[in-house]
Amino acid sequence: MSKTVKIAGAQGFYGDSPMAAMNIVMENAANYLVHDALAELTLSILQKDKLRNPEEGYAKDIEVLAKVLYPAAFANGMRVVTNSGGLNPESAAERVKAILSKAGVIGIKIATITGDDVLNRLGELQEAGEELLNMDTNLAYSNSKYPPTHANVYIGAQKVKDALDQGANLILAGRVADPCLTLGILAHEFGWQLEGNLSQEQLNLLASGIAIGHLLECGGQASGGNSYAEWPMDYKVSNLGYPIAEVSADGSAIFTKLASQGGKMSRNTLREQLVYEIHDPSHYITPDVIVDLTSVEIKELAPNTVLFKGAKGKPRPEKLKLTIGQMEGYITEQFFFFSWPHAYVKSQKFIEAVKEIWSNLPVSIDRMQFDLVGINGIHGSAALEVPKEYLDNLNEIGIRVAIKHKDERTGKMAIAAITCLGLNGPPGVISIPGWGKMNRAMLSLWPTLVPRELIHEELKMHEI
């Protein structure tokens, strides 16, 4: 039988449960664990940590994983690839080393991948003639009104491959694009060439690697989590088994999940993860290859066993995507509830009073929003109209108020100013300060492109 490699989608986001990965390790069901920790906004969260403490700025999941998961995974010969290094892969490696050393783990190589973080290079890039045009508005970055919080380039799979070629047991990368973590593993295992002049056949292999990585990168979302396709969920989700791809050298893969765990692996669950966060399916742009997903085949071979193949590749883009986070202001929100009788009318009178109080404040609120939880909280103005007799007889209703403002003082003042409505407002209001969030940072993203030759990726190896 020809060689295959088993890769598990072990983490879907910063803060995901480690239990699914633990089970995969205990059953020794994969050769590699891929932990994706970086959603679009995660880097802004990590930047806040790093500003507080220069030794932080990585996804702290790794501290737990280094205690409970990595030693057992390494003992099985499994290798772990993650972008949890975030804004500080070197500190992440030091932290993991300390935890592993304390547990007596030795003979382990930890690789870091950096060079994606260009926050301190934004001036230099502009001086070199890069206008950093906003991909949405076409404005040059010099027009930005807000201070940057982070600036990271989506980088590709090459250094992941290199690190594995050099024997890394654990890779802690910065902003390696999610699916490129998986592509790097496959390029290492099957000797796929990532750079240079590539044939159509080679491009198709890279495209397959990206597609498989895309299916793995959200963990349980590919195996029955968050699923309308398998509604009404004839399986357990409390112990959802995460997706495992057994990949062949031709780029085809068989997707499964642990039989001992919940969830489901089906053509439907893979279809719905395939469409997730894709724009033009014939032109999915990644640092290593542009992928045409319209030719893929998904075929259920047996229960919880699904074949995936057929992605096609086009040469990689000339430029890499750079996302600059910007501090725009703050958001403050709070919840209030009313009961029968007159729940709806009371909510309207309450909102009216809040608006009047806020319009008289000596500070300015840039924008406000009022949602009726249970009526239009999720779908806003698109929510279907509710019959009057239903509104007149509601058991209860929730109100969410949210405001955007420039400074923290405004957030505090706005909430303090309406607290009096607990005694002064319509009868029976229920609210607890802890339900709301005061002064949550409001960040906007400045998406742009940079020539790849200006980005210097660096691989470092640490050994214990």
Add this chain to the structure above:
Amino acid sequence: MSRIKLIDIASARSGDKNDVCNIGVMANDLTAYSLLKQHLTADKVKQHFGDMIKGEVVRYEWDTIESLNFVCHGALDGGASRSLRMDMLGKNFSSHLLRLEFEV
């Protein structure tokens, strides 16, 4: 003429990229897919969301998985981290679209 409820013939998943929300609509079978291709236009989707989508809606056909992908620009109140909405990530754009009905 008969009236079709989208939820009876398809499922959907939505997600965010900055201020763009994409809604993948997966037909239950080939017959459903041909109905979707014929009747579930980008205009109909945009209309169904009204003011919630400020920009253009682009539809992509995805024959091998019997799916349509709707890319909705200006759909997330400026993007997840700027949005004042409860559903800041547009996770429930899928839910709202499934409520759509159309005549065939």
